[in-house]
Amino acid sequence: MRSHLIACIALLSFGFSGQVLSAVSVAEAQRLKQDLTPVGAVRGANASGSIPEWTGGLSEAPANWREGQVEVNPFPNDEPLFVITADNMHLYKDKLSDGSRKMLSQYGPNFFMPVYQTRRTAAFPERVYGKSYENALSAEVLDNGNGVRNTITTSPFPIPKSGLEVIWNHILRYRGEEVSFRSGSATPQVDGSYNPVVTQYEYYFAYSKQGAELEEIDNKIFYLKTDTISPSSIAGTITLVHETLDQVRSPRLAWRYDSGSRRLRRSPNLAYETDLPNSSSLRSVDQKDMYNGAPNQYDWELKGKRELYVPYNAYMLHDQSVKPNDVIRAGHINQKLARYELHRVWVVEATRRTGIKHIYDRRVFYVDEDSWQILMSEEYDEAGNLWRVSEAHNISYYSVPAFWTTMEMTYDLKAKRYYIDGLDDNYPAYDFEPGYRGNEFSASSARRAARR
Template sequence: MRSQFVACIAVLSFGFSGHVLSGVSVTEAERLKQELTPVGAERSGNASGSIPEWTGGLREAPANWRDGQVEVDPFPEDKTLFVITADNMHLYKDRLSEGSLRMLEQYKPDFFMPVYKTRRTAAFPEHVYEKFYENALSAEVLDNGNGVRNTIMTSPFPIPKNGLEVMWNHILRYRGEEVSFRSASATPQVDGSYNPVVNQYDYYFPYSKKGTELADIDNKIFYLKTDTISPSNLAGTITLVHETLDQVRSPRLAWRYDAGSRRLRRSPNLAYETDLPNSSSLRSVDQKDMYNGAPNQYDWELKGKRELYVPYNAYKLHDQSVRPDDVIRAGHINQELTRYELHRVWVVEATRRTGIKHIYDRRVFYVDEDSWQILMSEEYGEAGNLWRVSEAHNISYYQEPVFWTTMEMTYDLKARRYYIDGLDNNYPAYDFDPGFRGSEFTASSARRAARR
């Protein structure tokens, strides 16, 4: 597969020893105003024209959308160009990930990939673009790779030199200053039956607040509070997370309130390979948001770029008229509602470090060049066999111009089951301006909320 990489850059690796790495030169950073986009993607399209030039992304909402409404499809007239199936996938093999090939083969004929015109919709506010440039000059990876410094608001390394920098770009990508939304997750049985778990999600991103300096954020990337709404046996469970920037100085802090015990307890194990709550052991904690947390359990290798068919502009899955029963099928989601496009992605391979315990021996991530969002990943077990395949179906939101997940799923190829998160169609639109304060995300505040 190495010969199929479309970007002929050197293979770079970054372990977890050595000195701090500093930002790029002014001359190199100026590329973000020339042949590269402000985010660091190639501004031009590909030679065939199947990937177009980036012209600013989706900067205005469709005329039929109003503030407060769920996002509508900005491309309702787009038709499927072709459909990739197990029968014709050999024609597209060079532009399919190993995970996509396995899904097509294992779940044929029901799993297929409808391919649409490529729309480079990812866009961010102008002040965020300015921070990309500043971060490029100053950002540093700390010793051992467990954190970064001299960066604020968004991804630190728009011109990455190694795989670890690409992963920090995903972890710190701009997702707004705050957001509140409700959605459901599920772990369908082999026959497709399921019981959804509904959560309220409240995020507050001190790292991304406009005008904030690094010294102001108390080493925090974001605060997250989740409140389980249903089913009744889980209702009232609260999880509080403080995600840190320098994870050497201060690792992630997490608390969990169990409605049964009526106590808020520290959750030091809410990280790494621990089972994600309510995932039926189909997903690890560090797979939430496709990848999160300290990257110190793996060595990261930047393999280059590829042009791949990836999930993109998933407005059909996000549509307010769609219900969970429309999405969930046995083995995988309803592929009729999916949209795949040809995009350039960074390929990063993670290999478990010697002496480290993790359920995944090797992982491969496919990271969108236009947004630093992980679009797909593959998870391999100790025997080297492909175990799980994950997809993130994303959209550009309108209230706040961010490109972010609307639905994620992890497919377990051995169990023939999957975990799905982001079933938000029954609920109001994401609110990117709920008016949160940092004081609402303390342990004492969570304890008071739990007792009400």
């Protein structure tokens, strides 16, 4: 009895009051083959039919797309059903997040939200669906909340009972086994002028590799290597990250090669509230991919589900003909290229734990039920004011298939500036089969690559 009481107190002190940290029953898991999709979304349509039934997603590429090409728009004839503006947003307030309403009011009339027909395109390989079912029966959050066990390949908790489980679903969602791509980022000035930074990304998702077992991947989720291509002043800068599953037991490992010093150094502070490199202090490291890293700085509360207008099927922004100058505008992106749809999202609120230092006191995340991708988030300062609003514009990548971001941005409402990543300047399509080996992501390998 005494040991049980101590365990309960420990959980409460970490903010897990009322949370269920264990796997679901066989009967409940069967819902993934009945009224829920294989990843845990509601399979059926909503009451009005404005959110349709999920019928498998975009599991096959459009007929006019070929392997190796940049993804084409599968819905080229779609037109907006209506456009939400600062003047009419009161008509849609129950379907708008606080962040969307703030963007409309602060930047209207130039910031508007074109709303299109809802297309439930998220799809994944059959083996991922099988692992999702197995994870539902076995996955557990570790007692300290900073990791999971008895899970592999994809999101651990397709039928979540807590905010922490939803965040782990995002962190561990399936994004393929490996991928190589080039992307541009920028931090436009108030007048819209900018200097892009071009980066080559190489990911190796150890957790999602076919045949992987949790005990064999050495507590690693993925390996990431980035190489700055331009501008010339920072070209050749290399960052290497080993993303760990339990980052308190075994913190994220990171190295950075500075072309000026020509040395590869450990970067122990590349986490949490640290400024994201090349973001002009407009985004923290843990905002990359909308949220990443150990969840131990916040208490996580699952607020339930909402139907919201969210960024979705962003094939116009992804189109190879769209250049950075077509996207970037003063204060925000060119909203004519954005696409919003009505989707069901999980709402998770993160409140900074007592005694923890972080620039964000409170954060709200809106997580897609069909993919576990965070679609939008709101970041609040210590005074309780909405400070930043983040959006992830996503597409289905046909060759995998996988649903993932093509462009992310964080809007700073105080500075009236933003950080954007995912700009395309005629770069090649994402390569989801580059043929990496795990040892290519060692520190010694990065050091050799930097010296070439």
